[in-house]
Amino acid sequence: MNPTILTYMIDQDKHVDEATVVAVSDEHGRTAVFLDKTIFYPQGGGQAWDTGTITAQSGCFSVEEVRFADGIVHHFGTFTQGTFAAGDVVRCAVDPDRRFLNSRLHSAGHLLDEAVKNLGFGWTPTKGIHYPDNAAVEYAGSLEDAEAVKAKLQAEIDRLIANGCAVCATLVDAADLPRCADFVPDNLPVGKPVRVVKMGREKGTPCGGTHVKDIAEIGLLTLRYVKAKKGNIKVAYALKESGGAA
Ligand SMILES: [Zn+2]
Incomplete structure (x- = not known):
């Protein structure tokens, strides 16, 4: 499976978006939906995951938990109606509150x-x-x-x-981090773009949150x-x- 495109890192204000289903699978008794790209924030950096809905003509999925592993976002939850097949175009909606x-x-x-x-x-x-x-x-x-x-x-x-x-949150090259961040953590997440968050100063903090x-x-x-x-x-x-x- 290709890495999931992390739309929330590029445009965190996008609370509704279209995506394409890559797969639906059972993971230890839980249903997981995989998409080509996602606006759902997965658990990480001490910040809780997003919840919301993924809908298509063929089904409606309630997103209850979102996890990131090896470049792939796992949307765990329940089909309240129907199901999806690979290739389905779906509408994702994050709970904005x-x-x-x-x-x-x-x-x-x-x-x-x-x-x-x-x-x-x-x-x-x-x-x-x-x-x-x-x-x-x-x-x-x-x-x-x-x-x-x-x-x-x-x-x-x-x-x-x-x-x-x-x-202000800006995507940067990892090589640029020493120039634009106060410190460079030695445990940067693997498979995610590098982003620096600034609050009014010239230097900021590497961060993947919202x-x-x-x-x-x-x-x-x-x-x-x-x-x-x-x-x-x-x-x-x-x-x-x-x-x-x-
Ligand atoms: Zn942050």
Whole structure:
């Protein structure tokens, strides 16, 4: 099977698109639909997958989970009607509300990095999770007064969101990364284009997620706690209406 074209990486605003069915198969008792290209975001980078529907004259498929493996996107779900055959042209539709919430949660992680950088803490991001009920970024660095740090971070985040700033995502050559990114991770995903996300600065972060257009769209971001965790620093956050306890 050819690699799936990742339309969401090129045009994340496309919430409805046509695609062609490559195959429908049973994977350990679950139905998986494979397409030539997809607007559905697969689980990755700490961001949850998209849900939605894939429809054609011959059937209707409810997309419940989306995964990426070896260049191929697996759309798992249930046929609510009929089925598809290879070659069928289908209409894909992503649930826009779920996508927007996930984009806000994910972009909030980048914003936290910007605040940490602006405050000169000297921390390096090591891990991010951006789920509605569990969002946090972990950093390598040192932490003394957690409450004072939390207050400074919250104030800087509030300032950045109030000011707003365009978020820009650009596809780049992997060889160009040292020039346009703060750091080059040694575990870049295999089989995906390389993209750099910038928030108002000359350099950005390599990232394959989906983002808000402007920092202001993140809305109210509340830090839940800042604490030392196994030699790292964990900063947990929640967004208004994201479901996480603020
Ligand atoms: Zn990102």
